[in-house]
Amino acid sequence: MSRLRRFLSTPEAVAGALILALLAVMALVAPLLFSGDPQAIAGPALQPPFQDWSLPLGTDRLGRDVLAELFHGARTSLAVGLAAAAAALLIGAVVGTLAGFAGGLVDEVLMRVTDAFQTVPSFLLALAFVSIVGPSLGVVVAAIALSAWTGPARVARAEVLSIRERDYVAGARVIGMHPLEIAFREVLPNALPPVLALSSVIVAAAILTEAALSFLGLGDPNRVTWGGMIAEGRTVLRTAPFLSIVPGVALVLTVLGVYLAGEGVVESTAVRRSLS
Amino acid sequence: MSVLAVSSLTKRYRRGSKPFAAVDDVSFEINPAETLALAGPSGSGKSTIARLVLRLIEPDAGRIAFEGADFLALSGAALRARRARLQMVFQDPLAAFNPRATVARVLDDPLRIHNIATRAERPRRIAALLERVGLDAGLAARAIHEISGGQRQRVAIARAIATRPSLIVLDEAVSALDVSVRGQILELLLDLQRQERIAYLFISHDLGVIRAVAHRVVILDAGRIAESGDARAVIADPQSAIGKALVAATPRLTRSRP
Amino acid sequence: MTALLSIRDLRVRYRRDGIEVPALKGVGLEVVAGERLAIIGESGSGKSTLALAVAGLLARGAEIGGTLEWSASQSQMPRSFAPPSGLPAISPARGEIGSSADGSSPPATLEIGEGGDDGLISPLAGEMPGRAEGGVPERRPPAIGENQAPRLGRDIGFVFQDPSSSLDPVMPVGKQIAEVACTHLELTWPEAFAKAKTLLQRVRLPDPDSALRAYPHQLSGGQKQRVAIAAAIAAGPRLLIADEATSALDTIVQAEIVALIRRLVAEDGMTLIFISHDIALAASLADRIAVLRHGELVELGETRRLIEAPRHAYTRGLLEAHLGLDAKPLLDRQGASA
Numbered sequence: 010m011s012r013l014r015r016f017l018s019t020p021e022a023v024a025g026a027l028i029l030a031l032l033a034v035m036a037l038v039a040p041l042l043f044s045g046d047p048q049a050i051a052g053p054a055l056q057p058p059f060q061d062w063s064l065p066l067g068t069d070r071l072g073r074d075v076l077a078e079l080f081h082g083a084r085t086s087l088a089v090g091l092a093a094a095a096a097a098l099l100i101g102a103v104v105g106t107l108a109g110f111a112g113g114l115v116d117e118v119l120m121r122v123t124d125a126f127q128t129v130p131s132f133l134l135a136l137a138f139v140s141i142v143g144p145s146l147g148v149v150v151a152a153i154a155l156s157a158w159t160g161p162a163r164v165a166r167a168e169v170l171s172i173r174e175r176d177y178v179a180g181a182r183v184i185g186m187h188p189l190e191i192a193f194r195e196v197l198p199n200a201l202p203p204v205l206a207l208s209s210v211i212v213a214a215a216i217l218t219e220a221a222l223s224f225l226g227l228g229d230p231n232r233v234t235w236g237g238m239i240a241e242g243r244t245v246l247r248t249a250p251f252l253s254i255v256p257g258v259a260l261v262l263t264v265l266g267v268y269l270a271g272e273g274v275v276e277s278t279a280v281r282r283s284l285s
Numbered sequence: 286m287s288v289l290a291v292s293s294l295t296k297r298y299r300r301g302s303k304p305f306a307a308v309d310d311v312s313f314e315i316n317p318a319e320t321l322a323l324a325g326p327s328g329s330g331k332s333t334i335a336r337l338v339l340r341l342i343e344p345d346a347g348r349i350a351f352e353g354a355d356f357l358a359l360s361g362a363a364l365r366a367r368r369a370r371l372q373m374v375f376q377d378p379l380a381a382f383n384p385r386a387t388v389a390r391v392l393d394d395p396l397r398i399h400n401i402a403t404r405a406e407r408p409r410r411i412a413a414l415l416e417r418v419g420l421d422a423g424l425a426a427r428a429i430h431e432i433s434g435g436q437r438q439r440v441a442i443a444r445a446i447a448t449r450p451s452l453i454v455l456d457e458a459v460s461a462l463d464v465s466v467r468g469q470i471l472e473l474l475l476d477l478q479r480q481e482r483i484a485y486l487f488i489s490h491d492l493g494v495i496r497a498v499a500h501r502v503v504i505l506d507a508g509r510i511a512e513s514g515d516a517r518a519v520i521a522d523p524q525s526a527i528g529k530a531l532v533a534a535t536p537r538l539t540r541s542r543p
Numbered sequence: 544m545t546a547l548l549s550i551r552d553l554r555v556r557y558r559r560d561g562i563e564v565p566a567l568k569g570v571g572l573e574v575v576a577g578e579r580l581a582i583i584g585e586s587g588s589g590k591s592t593l594a595l596a597v598a599g600l601l602a603r604g605a606e607i608g609g610t611l612e613w614s615a616s617q618s619q620m621p622r623s624f625a626p627p628s629g630l631p632a633i634s635p636a637r638g639e640i641g642s643s644a645d646g647s648s649p650p651a652t653l654e655i656g657e658g659g660d661d662g663l664i665s666p667l668a669g670e671m672p673g674r675a676e677g678g679v680p681e682r683r684p685p686a687i688g689e690n691q692a693p694r695l696g697r698d699i700g701f702v703f704q705d706p707s708s709s710l711d712p713v714m715p716v717g718k719q720i721a722e723v724a725c726t727h728l729e730l731t732w733p734e735a736f737a738k739a740k741t742l743l744q745r746v747r748l749p750d751p752d753s754a755l756r757a758y759p760h761q762l763s764g765g766q767k768q769r770v771a772i773a774a775a776i777a778a779g780p781r782l783l784i785a786d787e788a789t790s791a792l793d794t795i796v797q798a799e800i801v802a803l804i805r806r807l808v809a810e811d812g813m814t815l816i817f818i819s820h821d822i823a824l825a826a827s828l829a830d831r832i833a834v835l836r837h838g839e840l841v842e843l844g845e846t847r848r849l850i851e852a853p854r855h856a857y858t859r860g861l862l863e864a865h866l867g868l869d870a871k872p873l874l875d876r877q878g879a880s881a
Contacts, residue, residue, distance in 0.1 A: 175380060176375045176377065176380040176381045177380065177381055177382050177383050177384075179336075179339075179341050179373075179375075180373070180375065180381050180382065180444075181383075181394075182341060182368075183339055183341070183368060183371075183372060183373045184368065184369075184372070184394055184395040184398060184444065184448070185365035185366065185368040185369060185395070185398050185399060185448075186365075186394065186398055187365065187398075195383050198385060199383070199384060199385065326793045326794070326795050326796070327764065327792075327793040327796075434586065463585035463586055463820065464585065464820070464822075464861060464864040464865060465585065465860060465861070465864050467864065467866075468864045468866075468873075471873055472873065475873055475874065490793045490794050491794065491866070492794070492868060493865070493866035493867050493868055493870065494866050496866070496868060496870075496872055497866045497870065497872045497873045497874070498872070498873055498874060499874075500874070517872065520868060530795050531794055531795060532868065533798070534794045534795045534797065534798035534799075535794055535867075535868055536798075536821060536823035536824040536826075536827050536867075537823060537827070537867055537868065537869070538822070538823045538826055538850060538862065538865055538867050539826075539850075
């Protein structure tokens with residue numbers, strides 16, 4: 010309760026939360042409001058926005074409803090962003106915990122693998138992965154997670170290294186607890202807060218990466234995505250700039266919203282920690 | 286037969302580039318239902334010995350026989366199973382528990398790990414353990430950070446006795462407690478020792494406390510045994526330099542006896 | 544006997560997650576100039592809160608009420624160094640400290656609001672600084688003359704329990720001590736550094752020359768506490784407060800630090816407030832002992848009287864709970880042994 014109040018006490022956090030709420034509503038009502046296929050032709054091609062109120066944002070090169078595409082695109086962006094970030098955090102936390110807790114050879118091997126992933130530019134990695142396996146929503150999520158798990162892994166490992174020296178970990182060993190149970194039940198939950206603080210940055214990056222992949226034509230072809238919309242509009246950028254601008258603005262607002270809300274959460278928990 | 290027999294135990298660390306022995310050729314035995322105290326200034330190796338005996342760290346040399354068997358030969362599941370008989374209570378009762386734990390979970394773990402009680406029986410066993418250490422069974426639902434320091438140390442003792450050990454290592458277990466609480470905890474430990482025949486390895490820097498509860502004392506200095514013997518005799522008339530210094534430094538209440 | 548400090552009806556409450564926790568519930572006592580006063584109590588007794596309140600170090604959010612009267616008539620010239628006139632004063636008030644020390648100034652009294660209303664939050668409550676010594680910016684009530692309210696570091700030296708966290712880990716200890724001397728005595732940096740060396744000799748740190756350049760992590764716990772004491776007395780305070788200053792140390796080092804404090808207090812004619820949970824340790828050092836319990840003063844008396852004829856049941860309980868080298872072992876009391 011007081012934590013929520015603290016979160017809402019900064020204007021940035023409120024703005025971020027409002028943007029995210031709006032986005033979530035868009036994603037949720039998309040199938041109700043625009044029940045048909047958003048990729049179906051709805052009217053004449055290249056109709057500018059605010060002309061016909063049955064197509065408020067106009068139509069694209071093929072005559073598809075831009076507003077419907079925008080709403081359905083929000084679904085894709087949110088789904089991919091959240092799923093990829095969750096996967097990256099999960100992989101990172103598990104790898105970091107194992108490396109930090111086991112130490113020795115396990116640590117050495119896992120951290121060198123992490124290094125290898127970190128030295129390859131993450132977008133190239135995602136690009137290569139999707140072009141080999143083929144574009145589908147699951148593959149895009151996996152590709153983004155694959156390039157984003159190293160940060161959480163390093164943070165988790167550093168945290169675990171300090172926690173594993175605490176008395177309560179020794180206490181768990183003394184009562185005969187299995188090392189894996191100690192790692193994942195005693196150590197990991199206490200190592201999570203700083204790892205979770207990375208989540209807003211990872212979600213924002215994941216949404217951008219997904220858009221970039223779609224822009225290059227490597228998104229799921231059966232789904233509307235904002236990146237794909239921008240790519241579509243690119244060919245008619247001079248005659249119909251709104252086709253790129255509308256999804257572009259949506260993308261910027263989304264990333265901003267995720268970031269502001271994430272900062273708000275970190276800020277409110279930081280205050281909490283310094284008080285206790 | 287002794288519960289614990291430690292011989293020629295040695296543990297070396299590196300300080301900068303030069304190695305030094307934190308524990309240097311230390312040998313002692315503890316008999317059933319006996320309290321052996323380890324005393325000495327900070328850095329004398331007391332806590333290192335505790336951690337070696339519990340296999341939290343591995344010695345560089347020496348032997349540890351626990352209940353007649355080679356304790357250092359055990360590993361993996363066999364070691365974890367054996368740990369039921371050899372427990373520990375830490376100095377800071379808050380740091381000794383997972384900050385997210387509840388009292389019930391802390392006591393549930395040893396019962397579950399060592400198959401001491403079925404899932405259905407455990408709540409009753411937990412209540413019995415709490416009552417055994419003088420706590421209300423209703424405390425089980427509370428979080429560890431909600432209860433007082435003295436209550437926490439009682440929970441720590443309850444956890445240590447849950448697996449019916451023959452030896453408990455008490456590492457400065459009463460040093461962080463208020464004096465009034467300290468007396469009660471010491472009484473509880475002595476009561477448990479008498480009824481369950483538990484042996485204690487009692488680590489403390491406080492000779493007054495050691496004299497009150499220990500049968501024998503080993504005084505350490507820089508990782509080596511300086512002297513050992515009957516606790517009251519050694520404290521009344523220490524022979525080693527460090528023993529004399531410890532006795533001289535202990536604050537005294539000089540008052541005419543009523 | 545003149546009072547250096549009169550504490551009257553001191554009340555402190557902390558607000559934690561919206562709940563008010565009283566730490567002191569109206570404590571009154573006088574600290575006599577030149578005495579060694581021990582304040583003892585168990586955890587939650589408010590003994591540390593009392594020390595912090597006197598030093599003006601209470602955390603923000605603490606509400607304090609009551610009176611702290613500091614007797615300015617006792618003030619004196621800086622002990623060993625007169626302020627060099629050619630130097631720009633760091634604060635105009637610092638010069639006045641010396642000039643007002645003519646023995647005639649009236650006592651400085653901090654009237655702190657009455658309980659219950661909004662004005663209760665005292666301007667005395669500054670943020671807790673990370674370091675033990677002076678040079679700490681303090682907030683004082685505007686009603687008090689700059690030259691009269693006691694200043695931490697200059698008039699009050701404070702030694703914390705844990706020297707590892709009260710010393711700056713990335714600054715050589717000589718510099719940390721010199722900083723206090725420099726701030727409060729208006730010395731030039733070389734003079735302050737020379738003073739730091741003298742102080743390290745006075746606290747009997749082996750090899751003061753190399754210790755000046757040492758970092759805290761290169762020193763043992765006892766040596767660090769000696770450095771913290773050197774920094775606390777660097778400006779020649781009249782009052783030294785030691786808050787559980789020996790509790791983190793082993794018995795032998797504790798005895799050495801207590802002996803050091805005793806010697807320094809005697810040599811400089813300082814008044815000592817020694818906060819401890821250990822009644823035997825307090826009795827070995829103090830002229831008078833105050834016993835606190837749950838934020839209230841339970842008993843106050845001359846050490847010998849309090850130890851031999853305690854008037855309050857709680858004091859008797861503390862004495863009985865003490866496990867001295869002459870107490871009857873618990874093993875025997877229970878009538879059983881292995």
